Amino acid sequence: MIIQNMHRVLYQSPAVTTDVAIFTIVGEQLKVLLVRRSDRPFRNTWALPGGFLHKNETTNLAAVRILSEKAGVKNVFVEQLYTFDAIGRDPRGRIMSVVYFTLVPHQDIKFKKGDKTQTPLFWSLKKLPKLAFDHKNIVTYARKRLASKLEYTNVVFSLLPKKFTFSQLQKAYEIILDRKLDKRNFRKKFLLLGLIKLTRGLLSGTRQRPARLYEFISRKPEELKKFF
Numbered sequence: 001m002i003i004q005n006m007h008r009v010l011y012q013s014p015a016v017t018t019d020v021a022i023f024t025i026v027g028e029q030l031k032v033l034l035v036r037r038s039d040r041p042f043r044n045t046w047a048l049p050g051g052f053l054h055k056n057e058t059t060n061l062a063a064v065r066i067l068s069e070k071a072g073v074k075n076v077f078v079e080q081l082y083t084f085d086a087i088g089r090d091p092r093g094r095i096m097s098v099v100y101f102t103l104v105p106h107q108d109i110k111f112k113k114g115d116k117t118q119t120p121l122f123w124s125l126k127k128l129p130k131l132a133f134d135h136k137n138i139v140t141y142a143r144k145r146l147a148s149k150l151e152y153t154n155v156v157f158s159l160l161p162k163k164f165t166f167s168q169l170q171k172a173y174e175i176i177l178d179r180k181l182d183k184r185n186f187r188k189k190f191l192l193l194g195l196i197k198l199t200r201g202l203l204s205g206t207r208q209r210p211a212r213l214y215e216f217i218s219r220k221p222e223e224l225k226k227f228f
Contacts, residue, residue: 012094014085014093014094014095014096015052015093015094015095015096016052016053016059016095016096016097016098017050017051017052017053017090017095017096017097017098018050018051018053018059018062018063018066018097018098018099018100019047019048019049019050019066019097019098019099019100019135019138020048020049020050020063020066020067020071020078020099020100020101020102021033021048021081021099021100021101021102021138021139021142022049022067022071022073022076022101022102022103022104022109023101023102023103023104023142023143023146023159024103024104024105024106024109024122024159025105025106025159025172025175026106026122028171028175029124029125029126029175030124030125030143030175030176031106031122031123031124031125032048032122032123032125032128032139032142033048033049033071033073033120033121033122033123034046034047034048034049034120034121034122034123034128034129034131035047035048035049035070035071035117035118035119035120035121036118036119036121037118037132038118041090041091041092041132042132042133045130045131045132046123046128046129046130046131046132047131047132047133047135048099048131048135048138048139049066049067049070049071049118049120050066050070050097051066051069051070059080059098059100060078060080060100063078063100064078068112068114069114069116069117070116070117070118070120071111071117071118071120072110072111072112072113072114072117072120073104073109073110073111073112073120074110074112076102076104076109077102077158077221078100078101078102079100079101079102079221080098080099080100081099081100081101081138081141081142081145082099082138082141082145083096083097083098083099084096084097084099084134084137084138085097086134089133089134090133097133097138099138099142101142101145101146102158103146103155103158103159104158104159105158105159105160105161106122107161125139125143143176146176147176147177147178150173150176150177150228151224151227151228152223152224152227152228153221153222153223153224154193154195154216154218154221154222154224155221156169156172156173156176157195157216157219158221159172159176160172160216162215162219163199163201163213163214163215164213164214164215165203165211165212165213165214166187166211166212166214167211169190169196169214170183170186170187173186189228190228192226193224193225193226193228194217194225195216195217195218195224196214196215196216196217197214197215197217198212198213198214199212199213199214199215201213
């Protein structure tokens with residue numbers, strides 16, 4: 001009996017939640033999707049869409065379900081980011097969060113309201129409200145991971161329309177990296193990656209002369225053969 005009690009004290013099983021960070025670009029700003037919490041703790045405070053795992057549910061399936069229920073977002077690819085397990089991160093007790101993230105063109109996001117939807121809204125990473133739990137740290141970490149993934153994956157395709165100009169491509173990099181890039185060097189380095197091809201289309205309707213449109217050869221997540 002004493003040994004059993006010791007095991008209970010030393011090996012307490014934490015509860016597991018899943019949180020999801022959806023990033024998009026709107027008006028030349030990187031934004032993240034937040035929801036207003038309807039339950040305690042942190043009621044009416046903004047947070048990433050999240051929740052506890054259901055019985056016999058994987059964290060990946062939980063992420064897809066949570067996006068649908070709480071944010072009204074469906075049919076998006078999610079990738080596991082990191083597990084946040086700091087003691088004291090949740091006032092309800094010993095709770096760890098397996099966090100996922102995804103990148104979606106803003107025009108592809110369609111919100112569908114339901115009984116559990118919690119006022120989904122995109123916020124600029126430069127003007128975030130006060131966030132519940134440790135979600136500010138999670139967003140910061142996710143932003144850094146996203147920036148690093150630009151160097152060794154084709155992840156940027158997830159934030160661009162099917163056809164885009166080279167200027168739009170460079171702007172996406174600048175927004176994520178939060179710094180200006182030399183136009184000539186960027187163009188040279190990116191073309192060496194062999195990720196995009198010219199189309200026959202032109203972008204018109206702007207004050208500048210029509211710009212040539214490109215598209216990704218593959219719109220599936222891949223690691224690069226060369227570092228950007």
